[in-house]
Amino acid sequence: MSTHSDWITKDFGAFKLRFKPYTLEMRYVFTVASFSRTTTPVVLTQLEYDGVVGYGEASMPPYLGESQESVIHFLNKLDLRGFNSPFQTEELLQYIDQVMVNNTAAKAAVDIALHDLIGKLLGQPLYKIWGLDPAMTPPTSYTIGIDTEDVVRKKVMEADQFKILKVKLGLETDKMIIDTIRQCTDRPLCADVNQGWKVKEEALEMSHWLAERGVVFLEQPMPKEQVDDNAWLTAHSPIPTIADEACQRLADVPSLQGVYSGINIKLMKCTGMREAKRMAELAQTLKMKVMIGCMTETSCAISAAAQLGPLADWVDLDGALLIGNDIYDGMKVIDGNCVLSERPGIGIIAQ
CATH class of the missing domain: 3.20.20.120 (Enolase-like C-terminal domain)
Incomplete structure (x- = not known):
């Protein structure tokens, strides 16, 4: 894993959002009806609130049309300064969804980190x-x-x-x-x-x-x-x-x-x-x-x-x-x- 200094950090006051690219290496060449590949690009995310960190991830297989560059571009457009609690879940995720159309994996990277963060703050698994x-x-x-x-x-x-x-x-x-x-x-x-x-x-x-x-x-x-x-x-x-x-x-x-x-x-x-x-x-x-x-x-x-x-x-x-x-x-x-x-x-x- 790359070092901590490779994380891009955005400080929004109540929240800190960190993200960085990472490449997954397949154990086997992965072949489906339309293509083969040996790696998958992902972007790892962290959402921090009150010293507690939630983890997220965007995975971008080729056919979805997203890339590490597009995910990072999306995450750089976010501005969470209007929110002061992760329990504003609906408003937060509605905001994230309307920042740009599509970009579903990029949005998932924040959604997953937010849910992980909420579970940690409540001390319980999501299930x-x-x-x-x-x-x-x-x-x-x-x-x-x-x-x-x-x-x-x-x-x-x-x-x-x-x-x-x-x-x-x-x-x-x-x-x-x-x-x-x-x-x-x-x-x-x-x-x-x-x-x-x-x-x-x-x-x-x-x-x-x-x-x-x-x-x-x-x-x-x-x-x-x-x-x-x-x-x-x-x-x-x-x-x-x-x-x-x-x-x-x-x-x-x-x-x-x-x-x-x-x-x-x-x-x-x-x-x-x-x-x-x-x-x-x-x-x-x-x-x-x-x-x-x-x-x-x-x-x-x-x-x-x-x-x-x-x-x-x-x-x-x-x-x-x-x-x-x-x-x-x-x-x-x-x-x-x-x-x-x-x-x-x-x-x-x-x-």
Whole structure:
């Protein structure tokens, strides 16, 4: 980790905001239907109030259109001098959301730090403040990226503690990958197609083929723009469909009812914990399934998302396990289960 002097510090009186870029190094080349990468840029944040520091993070995979430069530009535009307490949560986060459009990961970096700070000031984990039972969190899936037979087999063998595997699909290798995994294990699978299928009839045929092989849901099977095709597939598929790229923020959720069976909520897409919780509650009201997902992130953002795990039907919170240079100690995965700590806030400490 870079030294403390590398932090950019903004002093707002009651609050101090610090931030700096950091690069996550992947344990494996990470391949999905549209690209491959070996690193992920992030920006780490700290929000200090009355000597107490909350931690946050922005993770920017390439397809979201944010970068370390854009996040730092956004954070430099913030002026928190109009606020004198972190418990002005609604006003603070409304202000941050209207500073610039989009920039959802940058906004999440402040939201997470603010929630961590509030939990520390109250001396309680967020899940307790929200009245949630961590024992209700589903086991996390572990992601197997698109790769050769040998590497897929190796990854499956390394993932033996996980009760469910998430498989990246969307290329001509789909059946090979599933067949290779099925030679190694009969554990349940979920398939993330990352918009890789284009023809609804072929997608339906694949959904039946996958259902027969123990796949329990399809994530973003076709391009988000193909609304009618996705709705048709959802109506006919033997397994649920989950919106990922099609679902970013709270305002998106009502229009997805009937198009998908459920939504994948990610802090980096929706501006953080406040909106993520509202999305989960709205989806439940609409009788839609809830998945809590992640980007490639440190244990900071992963532990933040895990506070919402009890609201989910499925969680995919393996992002910190896919990197080799995590700098926080937080939510642990033990026997495939997300184990939240009793520490206040989001439950992390810097290593």
